[in-house]
Amino acid sequence: MLWYSLRRIAYILPILFGVSVVCFSLVHLAPGDPMTAVMPEFASAELIAQIKQAYGFDKPLPVQYLYWLQAIVSGDLGTSTTQNRPVLDELIPAIWNTGQLAIFGMLISLAAGIGLGVLAAYTRRLVTDRTITAAAIVGVSVPHYWVGMVLVAVFAVQLGLLPAMGMANTGTGVFGLDDIRFMILPAVTLALIPTGIIARSVRATVLDVRRQEFVQTLQANGLHPRRVFMHVVKNAAPSVLAIMGIQIAHLIGGSILVETVFGWPGTGYLLNTAIATRDLPLLQGTILVLAVFFVLMNFLVDLAQPFLDPRIKRQ
Amino acid sequence: MPQSKPNKSSSLRSDMKTPATEMPSLVIVEALRRRSMLKAMLGGVGLLAWPHSPVLAQSKEKVFRIAMSLSDIPVTRGQADGGAAGSRFINRSIYDALLTWDLSRVDRPADLKPNLAVSWSVDAANQNIWTFKLRRGVKFHDGSLFTAHDVVWNFEKLKNPKAPQYDPLQVRNGANWLASMKSYRAVDDYTVEITTKTPTGTLLYALSNIFYSSPRQWEKLGRDWQKFAFKPSGTGPWKLVKLVPRNRAELVGNPDHWNKQQIPRHDRMILRPMSDANTRVAGLLSGQVDMVEALPPDAVPKVKSSGMQVSTNVYPHIWPYMISHMPDSPFKDIRIRKAANLAIDRDSLVKLLGGLAVPAKGSVTPDHPWFGKPTFDIRYDPDEARKLMAEAGYGPKNPVKVKFAITSAGSGQMQPLPMNEFLQENFRDIGIDVSLEVVDWEAIRSKRFAGAHGAINKGIHGINYSWSVQYPIFGLIGQTYHGKNRVRGYNWGNFSDPKADALAAKAVRSFDSDSLNQALGNLHSYLVDQAMWIWVVHDKNPHGLSSKVKGFKQAQSWFQDFTQVRIE
Numbered sequence: 002m003l004w005y006s007l008r009r010i011a012y013i014l015p016i017l018f019g020v021s022v023v024c025f026s027l028v029h030l031a032p033g034d035p036m037t038a039v040m041p042e043f044a045s046a047e048l049i050a051q052i053k054q055a056y057g058f059d060k061p062l063p064v065q066y067l068y069w070l071q072a073i074v075s076g077d078l079g080t081s082t083t084q085n086r087p088v089l090d091e092l093i094p095a096i097w098n099t100g101q102l103a104i105f106g107m108l109i110s111l112a113a114g115i116g117l118g119v120l121a122a123y124t125r126r127l128v129t130d131r132t133i134t135a136a137a138i139v140g141v142s143v144p145h146y147w148v149g150m151v152l153v154a155v156f157a158v159q160l161g162l163l164p165a166m167g168m169a170n171t172g173t174g175v176f177g178l179d180d181i182r183f184m185i186l187p188a189v190t191l192a193l194i195p196t197g198i199i200a201r202s203v204r205a206t207v208l209d210v211r212r213q214e215f216v217q218t219l220q221a222n223g224l225h226p227r228r229v230f231m232h233v234v235k236n237a238a239p240s241v242l243a244i245m246g247i248q249i250a251h252l253i254g255g256s257i258l259v260e261t262v263f264g265w266p267g268t269g270y271l272l273n274t275a276i277a278t279r280d281l282p283l284l285q286g287t288i289l290v291l292a293v294f295f296v297l298m299n300f301l302v303d304l305a306q307p308f309l310d311p312r313i314k315r316q
Numbered sequence: 317m318p319q320s321k322p323n324k325s326s327s328l329r330s331d332m333k334t335p336a337t338e339m340p341s342l343v344i345v346e347a348l349r350r351r352s353m354l355k356a357m358l359g360g361v362g363l364l365a366w367p368h369s370p371v372l373a374q375s376k377e378k379v380f381r382i383a384m385s386l387s388d389i390p391v392t393r394g395q396a397d398g399g400a401a402g403s404r405f406i407n408r409s410i411y412d413a414l415l416t417w418d419l420s421r422v423d424r425p426a427d428l429k430p431n432l433a434v435s436w437s438v439d440a441a442n443q444n445i446w447t448f449k450l451r452r453g454v455k456f457h458d459g460s461l462f463t464a465h466d467v468v469w470n471f472e473k474l475k476n477p478k479a480p481q482y483d484p485l486q487v488r489n490g491a492n493w494l495a496s497m498k499s500y501r502a503v504d505d506y507t508v509e510i511t512t513k514t515p516t517g518t519l520l521y522a523l524s525n526i527f528y529s530s531p532r533q534w535e536k537l538g539r540d541w542q543k544f545a546f547k548p549s550g551t552g553p554w555k556l557v558k559l560v561p562r563n564r565a566e567l568v569g570n571p572d573h574w575n576k577q578q579i580p581r582h583d584r585m586i587l588r589p590m591s592d593a594n595t596r597v598a599g600l601l602s603g604q605v606d607m608v609e610a611l612p613p614d615a616v617p618k619v620k621s622s623g624m625q626v627s628t629n630v631y632p633h634i635w636p637y638m639i640s641h642m643p644d645s646p647f648k649d650i651r652i653r654k655a656a657n658l659a660i661d662r663d664s665l666v667k668l669l670g671g672l673a674v675p676a677k678g679s680v681t682p683d684h685p686w687f688g689k690p691t692f693d694i695r696y697d698p699d700e701a702r703k704l705m706a707e708a709g710y711g712p713k714n715p716v717k718v719k720f721a722i723t724s725a726g727s728g729q730m731q732p733l734p735m736n737e738f739l740q741e742n743f744r745d746i747g748i749d750v751s752l753e754v755v756d757w758e759a760i761r762s763k764r765f766a767g768a769h770g771a772i773n774k775g776i777h778g779i780n781y782s783w784s785v786q787y788p789i790f791g792l793i794g795q796t797y798h799g800k801n802r803v804r805g806y807n808w809g810n811f812s813d814p815k816a817d818a819l820a821a822k823a824v825r826s827f828d829s830d831s832l833n834q835a836l837g838n839l840h841s842y843l844v845d846q847a848m849w850i851w852v853v854h855d856k857n858p859h860g861l862s863s864k865v866k867g868f869k870q871a872q873s874w875f876q877d878f879t880q881v882r883i884e
Contacts, residue, residue, distance in 0.1 A: 031759075040765075044492065044804055051477075055484055083397060084388070084561065085485040086542065091561065150594055157602040165602040166595050167588065168563065261592050264599070266562040274387040274562060277591065279758045 002307065009303050016296055021073070024289040025066050028281055056082060073289070079282035088286035091271060096253075096290070098168065099260070099267030101180070103252035105188040110195035110248065115241070117196070118203025119234075125208060133200060140197030146258035149190040153262070156186060166264035187263040191256055195248035202244040206237040239310040246302030250295045378582040378883040380865070383605040385727075387591035389565045392545045392556055393483065394470065394529035395490030399727060400784060400874035401609075402489070403525065405587050408875060409567055410457075411527035411550035414448060414467070415520055419871035422629055425684050426873035427829070428520055432462065432528070432551065433508075436520070438827050443515035444498070450506040454574045456530035457549040464502035469531045471500050481534060483541050493522040517827040518788045527552075553578045553879050554585060564588050581867060581882045600624065600860045606883065607865060611858040613670030613731065619860045628672060628856040629870040632785040633728055634679045635735070637720060637778040637850040638808040640768035645777050646716045647809070651708040652748070653847035657694050658701035659746045662853060665738055669731060672858050676851040678844040679785045679792065686785070686792065688837030690844035694851055701746040715749035718777040726757035728782035730855055736780060739852065767802065768809045778850070779808060786874050788823060788832065792839055795848065796820040811848050 036058055040049060053059040057068060072079060078088035121133040157165035163186055169179040210216065210233045219229050253268075260269035268291060275284035384405055386398050394411060396402030408416075414433035417426040432451055439445035454462040472479040474491045496516040503509050512519060533549035534541070546559050551574070554567035565587040569580035588605060590596045596608040597615040601622055611619065616626050637656075639647040647653050662675030677694045680686050702711065710716045722736045723729050736752055743750045753776065755763070764781055766772050773779075785791030794806035796816040819842055823835035844851075861868060866882045 040488070040804075045495070048487075048491070049804070052484070052488065084391060086561070094561075150598075153598045153602075158598055161602060165598040165604055166590070167599070167604065262595055264588070264590050264592070264595050266560075270387075270562060273591070277387050277757065 005307060006304060009300055013296055013300050017293060020292045020296065021070060021289060022066070024285050024292060025069055026062070027288070028284050029062065031276075031279075069285070078286035078289070081280050081283045083278045083280045083283070088283050091283060092268070092287060092290055095266060095268045095271040095287075098265065099269065100253060102184060102188055102191060102260075102265060102267060103249070105181070105184050106191040106195070106252050107249050109188060109192040110199055110252075111245065113192070114196045114199025115203050118200040119207055121200065121204040122207035122211065130204075134204070137197040137200040137204075140193045141201075143193070144258075145190050145193050145256070146262050148193060149186065149259055149262045152186045152190060166262075168265060187259055187265050190263070191252060191259050195252060198248060199241070199244060203237070203241055206240045207233060210236045235309070239306050242305060242309065243302055246298055250298035253294060253298075254291045377584060379584045379586060380580075380582045380607070380878065380881050380883055381586045381588065381605040382878075383588050383590045383596040383599050383608040385591060385593070385596070385610045386589045388562050388589050389559060389587060391485060391489060392548050392559060392565070393486055393541050394527050394548070394550070395474070395486035397485075397489045400786075401727070404875050406565070407525075407527045408552065409554040409585070409878070410548055410552045410556055411529070412454075412552050413524050413527055414450075415524045417524065417871070417873050417875050419873055419875060419877040420869070422869050422871060424872065425632065425680075426871050426875070428524055431524075433523075443825075443827065444512045446510045446512070446519060447503070448508045448510065450508065451574060452506055454551050455572060456533065456551055457555045457570060458530050458533045458536070460530060460532040462528065462551050463505045464508045465505070466528055466531055467508045468500055468502050470526065470528045471497070473529070474526070480539060481531070485541070490526060493525045496522065515825050515827075517823075517825055517832055518793070521787045521789070553580055562589060578879045580879045585878065597860065600862065603862065606862045607868070607881075608860045609857075611672075611860040613672050613858075615860070616670055616672070616858065623863050625861040625863065625865065627859045627861060627868060627870045629872055630674050630681055630854055631857050631872050631874060632680060632684070632791065633782060633855045633857070633874070634676060634785055635673070635728070635730055635780075635782050635852045635855060636676070636679075637780050637852070638764075638783075639778040639848075639850060640773075640776070641809045641811045641848075642768050645768070645809075646718055647777060649708050650847055651704040652710070652716065653850070654692065655701040655704040655708070655746055656743065656748060656850045657692075657847055658697045658704070659742045659748070660739060660850075660852060661696045661742055663696065665735065665853060668734065668738060669853070672856045673730070673853040674856060676853050678840055678851055679783070679849075680840065681854060685833040686788075686836040686840050688839075688841030688844075690841040692845045692847060694844065698742075698746055705747040711747040712745065713747075715744070715747045717749045717751070719751045719753060719775055720778040720780055721753045721755055721760055721763055721773075721776050722780040723757050723760050724754055726760070726782075728784075728855060729757075729780075730782070730853075732780060735852075764808050765804050767807070781808070782855070784874055788836055792836055792843070793820045793823055795843065796839075809848075811843075811846075813842075813846060816842055816846070816848075 036049070036053060040052060044052070050059070057065060060068070069079070078092065080087055081091055084091070117133045117137070121130045124130045153165045156163045164183050167183065169183040213236070216229060216233060219232060257269040257273045259265070260267050261273050264270070268287060272284065272287050274280070275287060382405070384401060386401050390396035390398040390402030390406045392406055392410065394407075396406040412432050414431060415428045416431035418429040419426050432454060433448040434451050436446060436448045439447070450462070450464055450467070456462060469481060471494065473481045473483055474487050474494055475497070476482055496512045496514070496519060497510060498513045499511045501509050510519070528550060529544065530549035533547070534544055537543040537547060548556050553570050553573045553575075555570050556565060557568050558564070558566035567585045567587070569583060571579060573579050588599070590599060590608075593610060593612045593615070596605070596610075597612065597619070599605040600608045600619065601624075611626060619626055639645070639653065641648060647656075666673045666675060674681060678687060678690060705711055708716075720736070723732050725732065733754070740750050740752065760779060760781060763770070763773055763776065763779055768776070783791070794803060795811060796813070796819075797803050797806050798810050798812040802810065816839065819835065819839040823832060823839055826832035826835045857870070859868075859870065864883050866884050867880045868876075868878075869880065870876060
């Protein structure tokens with residue numbers, strides 16, 4: 002297991018380096034001068050030079066990258082150019098806000114995705130299966146920001162049952178029923194795609210496992226269907242876990258569109274703001290943290306899989 | 317059905333939906349009363365949910381909640397970012413300037429009036445020297461007195477890199493307004509002397525954009541502008557009590573404001589950044605906010621039919637094409653420039669915009685004091701336009717090809733995609749074949765700063781960039797700066813004309829309001845006669861307001877007076 006873990010760690014180091022290069026360079030590829038956002042309107046040439054120097058934009062890109070990497074390694078993600086606040090101070094509350102939404106969305110998508118997937122597999126080719134499969138395809142295919150707008154129009158505007166946007170009680174640290182009320186619509190919207198993907202994967206995996214000889218043997222030996230079901234679930238778990246890991250990482254990465262539609266001040270909204278204002282340090286820092294999180298999430302899934310299926314360790 | 321208990325932890329949740337204090341059963345009754353099966357069924361779902369917090373309904377606090385089109389709360393240290401919107405919501409709320417805009421009238425363009433300065437004069441012998449007499453008895457929110465020394469301290473904040481209070485962030489947002497200033501000093505506690513580099517009659521407009529942070533509060537907070545941003549102290553009509561970046565700013569009325577007329581008529585104002593127009597509209601319709609800015613035209617019928625208000629008024633805004641006057645541009649030919657202005661069916665365009673715009677006849681509306689008397693009448697006259705194009709050697713069968721850079725959204729850009737597609741057809745009808753290059757807002761800002769001669773504008777003959785004409789330099793005079801005198805951001809097309817230069821120079825040297833208005837009118841007339849730009853429409857700045865909002869008078873300005881708003 003130790004050797005397996007070390008090998009996984011060795012794999013992610015070059016990935017993390019690649020992620021840092023991509024994060025740094027991608028934002029420079031966008032059209033428009035990144036200096037525009039940090040320059041006063043009608044600045045003199047002197048002032049432009051001063052500000053470029055202050056933000057380190059006067060140096061060649063590779064040098065800027067090395068300075069950036071050096072700072073990141075020491076835990077400094079830089080300073081937002083539009084608000085002059087440390088990027089980390091901007092990111093932490095945003096991650097917390099998205100985290101709340103992601104956990105709620107994840108619970109919805111896990112419960113619904115696994116439940117529906119298993120149900121579809123056990124009702125193969127029946128109406129229930131076809132309905133669930135069709136719903137899963139719709140869930141994955143329909144633009145979720147559009148669904149979000151429809152949900153807002155129905156539940157917030159027409160019926161007034163739930164808030165249309167924003168968070169409740171931000172900053173108090175107390176998590177109450179009101180917080181959940183504000184979360185329902187964005188979380189359901191956010192959970193749509195993962196629910197569809199998980200449901201389809203669970204259905205396919207469970208069907209695959211059920212076709213295997215050991216299941217038929219267990220059934221032939223007269224094992225109680227509930228016990229057989231537990232064996233099926235256990236064997237299906239590693240593949241489902243891999244899918245879930247990616248989906249959870251997606252959820253925690255936030256969704257620019259969903260968070261913008263619901264005015265939810267999480268990482269997606271932060272990215273949207275950073276893009277709109279060409280706040281390079283904020284943009285680079287946010288993308289980097291989310292990308293690293295994504296890599297680590299997959300790493301954790303890789304580590305967890307051998308516990309569910311020891312054969313993976315031997316491969 | 318028992319009443320739900322008030323949730324103590326949500327006592328500040330005043331921006332929640334008020335109708336939600338209804339019990340779930342009432343939701344069903346209401347739904348059934350409307351004979352809507354869907355609503356009744358979904359109302360049933362409400363039984364499984366829980367009622368909205370009843371605290372708000374029980375609170376007597378009058379709260380005014382605004383959804384801004386910004387994506388973040390502007391900088392709160394003194395000089396806000398976000399252009400006019402930052403100034404509108406933050407600077408003018410927490411702080412005061414030496415002069416301010418008179419926003420009390422809706423029937424004429426807003427003009428400057430005394431504020432922290434009660435009077436001013438220019439030295440007759442040396443027109444570079446200005447003397448400002450300050451209002452006495454004005455206090456910062458921290459209780460300290462506002463004096464001439466604080467004015468100097470704040471100028472140093474923006475002008476002197478060696479001053480301990482020098483703040484690059486505020487420099488970025490405000491220093492350009494002090495560009496004409498050479499030196500300044502406090503003559504006594506209530507007199508400030510400012511010396512400009514050259515005689516500059518437009519200094520007053522610049523000073524209306526400089527806001528004064530409290531030096532005592534800055535010292536108290538350990539000379540830390542970061543901390544100051546969360547506990548700012550100005551002299552304005554509101555005090556900031558809560559700041560959650562990208563989420564909200566909460567301000568309470570300043571009962572000690574020096575101008576009793578400007579003490580807010582409500583207790584608390586909450587500013588929410590919502591860059592997405594649909595989110596703002598949903599917030600208004602669901603009762604989570606009381607006012608939204610930049611209401612999209614297609615939302616107007618729904619807002620009105622929901623018993624809410626839509627407020628509009630013209631203001632110094634123009635939606636133009638800034639066109640290239642470079643030697644290789646087809647628009648170097650005045651006949652093509654005039655033809656393009658005559659090709660636009662502005663009335664139909666206004667209909668497309670739901671009536672939320674006014675056809676343009678120049679950079680300002682004809683009743684504006686800077687309009688002047690242009691001889692070129694901008695109107696829809698396709699026959700005349702085709703005639704001019706024919707004289708220039710072009711026509712619908714032999715069109716001149718040009719390319720415009722446009723955006724899909726952005727500050728003051730209205731509905732840029734359908735508008736540009738509409739105009740593309742108008743231009744095609746007279747023999748101008750326009751191709752459109754769509755870029756985002758920051759990209760087009762880069763293009764504007766670079767000018768038509770910049771490398772990133774190669775092949776571009778115009779940019780569609782909405783513009784403010786509230787300030788003389790920004791709106792009109794700067795459009796004549798060219799060559800080595802061109803300032804980054806002004807005069808994108810490099811329009812160069814000695815007569816315009818002379819008229820602009822005269823305007824800058826006009827020191828009283830009447831002569832400045834006349835000089836700017838002459839300059840504007842000349843720029844229209846030269847068809848410097850293609851002028852399209854003026855926005856009517858639509859605001860959506862809930863039925864609870866009373867007393868809002870929409871001024872002809874980029875700024876609005878929110879102090880008079882009552883919540884009933």
